[in-house]
Amino acid sequence: MRTTYRSVLAAGAVAVLVAGLAACSGGDTAGTGTGAEKVVFWGSWSGDQVAQLEAQADAFNESQDDYEVTYVPQELVEEQLLTGLASGDVPDVVLWDRYNTPIYVPTNALAPLDEYIDEDGVDLGQFYDQALGELVIDDVTYGIPLLVDNRSLFYNVTALAEAGVEPPTNWDELRAAAEATTVRDGGTLTRAGFQLNDPGLFNMWLTQAGGQMYSEDGETTAFNSPQGLEVLDFWQSMLDAGVYELGFGEGVDAFAEGNVALKLDGPWALSGLDKTDTEYGIVQPPAGPTGDRGAGMGGFGLVIPQGAKNADGAWEFIKWWTTQPENGVSFGEISGWIPANIEAANDAYFTENPKYAAFIETLEYAKVRSRIPGASDVEGKALIPALEKFLAGEVTAEQALSEAQELGDQILADNR
Structure with a gap:
């Protein structure tokens, strides 16, 4: 002692x-x-x-x-x-x-x-x-x-096998697998192909698209970019394909119950899933349009x-x-x-x-979130609320990123 x-x-x-x-x-x-x-x-x-x-x-x-x-x-x-x-x-x-x-x-x-x-x-x-x-x-x-x-891609083994698709490795394959595994009953969504419910993962998607959150000098945001729009356009294409509806599976673990075929989740989910009958597998997060890898640590x-x-x-x-x-x-x-x-x-x-x-x-390529002063508020107070409005159909992709950029840049300036 x-x-x-x-x-x-x-x-x-x-x-x-x-x-x-x-x-x-x-x-x-x-x-x-x-x-x-x-x-x-x-x-x-x-x-x-x-x-x-x-x-x-x-x-x-x-x-x-x-x-x-x-x-x-x-x-x-x-x-x-x-x-x-x-x-x-x-x-x-x-x-x-x-x-x-x-x-x-x-x-x-x-x-x-x-x-x-x-x-x-x-x-x-x-x-x-x-x-x-x-x-x-x-x-x-x-x-x-x-x-x-980090968030990696969980998939329901049975759902993918029934649809005849392999675990996806890139965005295009993810959308195809999500469409193939989505189930509707009389127009009602009963199994979502992909759980698109966490705008807080935008940073990860942006890296996969080849973009970045902040300028090199850290003084301004950089997510209102062609790559940022590419992320939201991809999200919109998933919503348009009907693979997910806002609020679907809320309040329960829809993946564990077999009502979601694909989702991004972390290792904390394993102990709970292993107590269920769901047969699942995990692969790395899908690569972006030009093969870029991205994940948050x-x-x-x-x-x-x-x-x-x-x-x-x-x-x-x-x-x-x-x-x-x-x-x-x-x-x-x-x-x-x-x-x-x-x-x-x-x-x-x-x-x-x-x-x-x-x-x-x-983990070999996962990156932690930015340590730029004010970065946490940029995400929590500017970006995520704007993305939530986008997913709810209240604003366009351009409006969401523009609003988030304006407030985000002000937050960064206030923290310098």
Whole structure:
């Protein structure tokens, strides 16, 4: 157990620590007789995912005697963290959406980890560079990558076989397969050929079309372009072909129920699908008109908030989970998620499993979202609302991209 200058535990302050952690976790964290120091772990994962995180915390707890990690789910975990910072009531470690890092570092919400990394000789080269980059701001490391993901193409094996089509590899094949697998009953859509319901994936489609989201200098948007229009024209052609209707399958997993033949989804969907009778396969996302590949890399890291009462325990948990490949693989077996540790991600458990192989292949070219100041607001406040109006038939493709460009450029200017 660490007793370095980094330790936040002063001698004789155990009673204060226990009281503080009890308040943070929302429950009684009084000693269990083991003598282990409590580590409070926050995240936004809920439902079945709680058991997954609890199982991983239990595995860490069983691996050593110094610390005991407890997972406490939180809605809107980032906002809860800011509230906790104001009151001095924060957890020790947080399951963190890496994309939020540039937003929260200026608020002094996250503790730098470079001293831990240097003292323990942690090689950051063992992680996917794109994932690590989202946690490094101005050459300061604020977290360690934990999980990576991308959207690859899921297909219903039975639906494609009945239609006599192969899993698509490009846009034209995707449209043909979607048309062939769409089913209607008296004009009512009963099986969508393709689930075109997530305009937030526009960035991915744009890359496949050979376009880009922002200018090279990052000062203006670049999606209002021939390539951007090509994406929306393709989407419109899918809608015109009747392979999807807005709102179809809402509130349920229509793919798991056999009511969607093709969809873009991530590895988090595997554990749920494997509990159903749906026979499915996964291939890389389809290439664009000129063969360009594109995919987005998302995922989570682990961070330590400023003011954490047991930062040392949090670091030991982070290091155990992220730098020991076998622990990343074991969590993949529990959850379906792919580790950000490259060695773990290339374990035979993933590479020799056809359900994971496409995700691992796609990680070779998947890119994280832009870190340009204001980029998250450009997508969330300008682009996605405009694309939603386009999909609803309220505006044309040209209008949608023009409106998004005007507001997006203003957002970028306000953030410079």
